[in-house]
Amino acid sequence: MMHVLPILFGALFTLATAWSLGMLLLRNLAPSFDAWERRLLAFIAGSACLSEIMFALSAAKLVHRGVLLAVGLASIGYAAYSGALRSPGKAFEPLGLLWRWVFIAVFAGLTWYAFFNALAPEHSSDGMAYHLSEVSIYQHAHGFPRITNDVYANLSQGIELLYLFAFDFGRHSAAALVHYAFLIALVFLVLSYGRRIGRPAVGVAGAIFTYTCPVVLRDATTAYIDVALAAVLFALFYLLQVWDESRDPKLIVPIGILAGFGYAVKYTAFLALPYAVGFVVWKLWRARKPLLGPVLVIGLSAAVMILPWMLKDWIEVANPFAPLANRVFPNPYAHISWEDEWRSYLSTYGLHSRWQIPLEATVKGGQLEGFLGPSFLLTPLALLALRFREGRQLLLAGLVLGSTYFSNVGTRFLIPVVPFISVALALAVANLPWLLLALVAANVITCWPAVYGRYCTPGAWQIYELPVKAALRLQSEDAYLSRDPDYNIVRMMGRVVPPGGRIFAIGQNGTSYLPRELLIGYRSAANEVMQDILLTPLVRDYQPALSLKFDFPAREFRKLRVVQKGSEPEDQWSMAELRIFEGPNELPRDPGWRLTAHPNPWEVQMAFDNSPVTRWRSWQPASPGMYVEVDFPRPQPASSVTVEASDEMVNTKIRLEGMGMDGQWSTVSDHPVISAHPILSSLRMAAIAELKTRGIQYVLIHPGDFGADDFLRYPAAWGLRLAGEENGTRLYRIR
Amino acid sequence: MFLIRAACLLLCVLCLAACDRLPQSYPPPEQRQPVAGFNPGPDAMMVSMEDSDADPVIVKDIYPGTGIPWRWTKQEPTVKVLVFSTESVKFSADFAIWDDSFKTTGPLEISFLVNGKLLDKIRYTTPGKKHFEKPVPADWLAGNTEATVALSVDKLYIAPRSGDEYGVILSRLGLKP
Incomplete structure (x- = not known):
């Protein structure tokens, strides 16, 4: 039981630090907010600030427990001392009795499940594979080590840095609890939004739709980041709505921070910035107010959140958008073919048709790794909310922020739009309270953990147990985790x-x-x-089974290169060895030679290392003009060139070009003689x-x-x- | 305004500091020497039925081992071996025909197969221990790849009580350099 204390401390200390920073940030904005919504927005905005502080500490390799304690205590202490923790402001009207008790009952029931799942030893797939794996590396290194052999380390990690803060005290479960706190904040923000627009029943229903959503609840109780992103984006939407009402210029900075923090949390939220800028520009333009100042402030505030991640990637792996955009920023750390395959898989998850998505994402959840719940089949009904201004705002935000979904059709990638759809759906039927209540009741029943196991695909990502003993460490972490095969390995x-x-x-x-x-x-x-x-050694198509020989009258060259002539959208070009001969003798590879290739010059040495198991590959579809080149330090006589390659057709569509003493490239031979290349050594x-x-x-x-x-x-x-x-x-x- | 300018300047400096052109050309690397295959020894392509690690290379028709140096087979006991050399390789099998089963089946005709190709067929007219060995044509095999090696027994002994089928008692099967 005592083992729970550091976990709870790690999580609560992180949350308190983030909240204090947020309250400091929003302290001068009292008139704009209800006391509760200020507290909630402060937590989200403060998380962005704490994440940024953690970035700075990680870059400076200052992530030590003492430093984190000092940062946390200083933030909390200063916020308390300065009076920022007080929450003045108007208060919403109390909820009606019925909706209050509906909310309390559902919230309490699901929190019972969710809290113990979040507190239990963390064993989510991606949480263990990279979200917390990177955090663990950072903790050991006291900051960012340069990681070039794991593309996941190059994604933006705004939430993972909050996990790092918590992890140092309470390890894995503290991180999961921090994520769960974002769900609590999101649910209450949704509730507050309904109250702000004068429709508390809509707020309650929207909050319940969001909280009961199975994939949301599962995700939030692990060290994933999707629910945190949803909270950030809904908070951004919320701030924009408040700004639209109050036009308080002081809100522009937190708006910019949250717009940028979206990107810092997950690349797919990059549209948060154009959405925020577009919203403000549109409103100001219609009001004939100056645009430049607010846009600049939003842009700069967002840049503070975004640029550090771009710079980190640029410095570490030569690609500010790593691990994406490798065609634009070619680099030695991620292959273009990997990115193509990754994108291709994520856009389908192996589904035969995108028409399968609605049922997979709402009811089945097997292939798309989670399900939203059957109520979300009613999403088209949300269009009825277009008759309200708030409905239009919600659906616009959902449309913009969810428009990246088809780049990754996993159900988790719909989580950021869940709160928008939830509120819009509730708003659509708000004028029929009995229907809204019926919808809420149906949703609660169908999305209750004890019920949805009856209809979803077995094994779909869901909360399927109530691990109280494991959560309280009455069962050892090792015993609980050893049910997971990956953990045992x-x-x-x-x-x-x-x-x-x-x-x-x-x-x-x-x-x-x-x-x-x-x-x-x-x-x-x-x-x-x-x-x-x-x-x-296991794949014949990889082995250098062919020898392609270019014979030509002996002459001197400054450079020689083998050029690809073919275009094969499905095949890559590869070359195991390139050998140059003068007469019958192979030229020894002179240390003065300079080798290069296009594309992928960084692996060209593998075509000159005399190993049958290494090869230079284009790592993208073969296309005309690709080459592998040798630059001689002095005029080099040669009479033949041999390429050893696998027997894939694309490897035979090559020609030899040479640069003579005149500095001009010319074709030396266009027709290699192809023969079998025996492999004599043990591969x-x-x-x-x-x-x-x-x-x-x-x-x-x-x-x-x-x-x-x-x-x-x-x-x-x-x-x-x-x-x-x-x-x-x-x-x-x-x- | 000063802050904005200062921030822009700082960003430019940071961006410039990040500029580090990756090398585009390289010298030839250290040359690898051919790796001699591991020294296989004379029994590297033989599968001995007493070895605990024989199971992964058994393809079919060999009963599970019980810790003794032989195993009963069914009709076509087959194993996989990794071919290290294709020159002067011999098929090799050590097996026995059980006296009691022989009384029921009579003489057995056993085929010896490599990669499904018939290497030889022999009629055994007496029970007892047998050894078969015969060169395998080099072009039947490919280096560094797996080959299947099998016996095929023409008649099976059916155990009266259990109805289980038995071929021969196998001790070792495979290829020899």
């Missing part, structure tokens, strides 16, 4: 691999509990290269040797991984020794 790795050991895996979750370095195949360009190497051993060269000491193979059987049958042929096993997943040590 991680524990096995932790036991077997000594500190400092590096593990390579094709896929694995749960790394937030792993005190070792685990490089996962798809998570960076370098990791993808290692995966490519590891699979080469398995060579592949493992390459991984070893890259600092890998262990390889983790899941039963479902490609080639898992081969590792199982012939570990000695790979140069591996079984070091640990957990439920069919094997950890091999490189001999």
Whole structure:
């Protein structure tokens, strides 16, 4: 039971610090707000401020417990001393008896479930895989280490930095509780919004629709970030509405902060800034008021939240929008093909048709990883709210902020629009209180955790238990978490691999509990290269089975390059080796040579390393004009060039160009002679040797991984020794 | 206004500080030497029925091991082996025909198969321990890939009580360099 105290302290201290900073920020805006909505908006705005402080501390490597304590105590102390924690302002009319008790009953019932789920040991998929995994790394490093082998570390992490604050005191569950606090704030903000527009029943119904939404409740009780984003975006909408009423210029700064914080929380919220700017510009333009000042203030306030993340990525991985936009900002850390595949998957999640989305996202939830609840099938009814000004505002905000949904059709990516739809739906039928009450009742019944298991797809992401003992640590964390296969694998790795050991895996979750370095195949360009190497002995199409020889009369060159002629939207160009000959003898690779390639110059050395398991790849569809080039330090006689490549058709559509003494490029040969290239050495051993060269000491193979059987049958042929096993997943040590 | 200008200036300085052009050309790397395959030893392509790690390479028709150095088979006991060398490789099998089952089945005709191709077919007219060994044509195999090695027994002994089917008693099966 005592183990709960640091968790609660970590969460509450983080929340109190954020709230205090927010109250300081909003202290001069008293007349605009009801006392409660000020407190709620202060928490959201203060979270943005605390996140920014944490960014600065992380960049300066000052994330130490003492520093965090000082920041928290100073914020709380100064806010209390300055009187900012007092919440003057008008108060809303009390809720009517019926709606008050409806809200209290539903809120209390679901909070019972949600609180204990949030407090229980955190074992969500993405929470363990990267949200808290990165947080754990930052905590150990006391700030941002430069991470170039995990694309998730390059996403904006505004909420994760709040988790970092909490994690230092209460670890994983403290972070999950912080996220849950955003849901509480969101629910009460929705309630307050209804009261602000003079429709408290709409506020109650909207709050209940939001709180009971199964994917929202599940997400909020883990260390994900989607509900926090929803709270930030609804708070932004709320502030804009208040500003529209009051035109208080002091609101412009928090509006800008929240618009920028949306991006800092999640890239998909980048439209928050244009939405906020557009809203303010439209209103001011219609009122014939000056535009430039407010727009500049919003832009600058948002920039303070956005630019640090862009700069961090630009400095660390040469791409301010990493891990996206790799075509615009080519870099050695993320392959374009990875981004293309990632986007492609996220836009469908394997669905055959987008017409499946409505039912998947509301009722089934199996493929889209969660469901909103059947009530959201009534979303088209929300259009009836267009007859009200507030309805138009809500639906416009929902439309703009939800317009990025089709870039990732997971149900979670609808969470930011849930509060807008919830209130709009309630507003649509607000003039029929009995219908609204019936809708609320139906929604509560169908979205109650004990009920929705009857209709959703088994295994859909949901709250499915009430882990009171685990939450209160009456059951040990280890015993509770060991029900999760990923956790057990991680524990096995932790036991077997000594500190400092590096593990390579094709896929694995749960790394937030792993005190070792685990490089996962798809998570960076370098990791993808290692995966490519590891699979080469198993995939014939990867092996350099062809030799393409360009013969030509001997002459001197300043540069030679092999150029791609073909265009293959589905295939990449690759080259295992490029060898240059003078007569019958291969030219030794002179340290004075300069090698380059287009695209992907950073991996060109793999076409000149004499290894059959490494290769330069375009990592994007082959297209005419791509090349691999050698620049000689002095005029170099040559009479033939050989390219060793796999026998994919695209690799044969090449020509040889040379730059002579006149500095002009010309085609040397357009027709290579193609022959089989025998592979005489052991590819398995060579592949493992390459991984070893890259600092890998262990390889983790899941039963479902490609080639898992081969590792199982012939570990000695790979140069591996079984070091640990957990439920069919094997950890091999490189001999 | 001063603050805005100062912020803009600071941002420009930060942006400039971030400019670090990634190298676009490189010298040749350290040259890798061919990795000799692991030294397989004479039994690397043999599957011994007493080995606890034999199970992953058993494809079909071999009863689970019980800790003794042989296992009963069914009609077509098949194993997979990783081929390290294709030159001068021999099919090799050590097995036995049980006296009691022989009384029921009579002489057995056993086919020896590599990658589904018939290498040889022998008629065994007596029970007892048997050893078969015969060179495998090099073009039947490919280096660094798996090959299936199998026996095919023409007649099975059916246990009277359980109805289980039994072929031969297998000790070792595979390829030898």
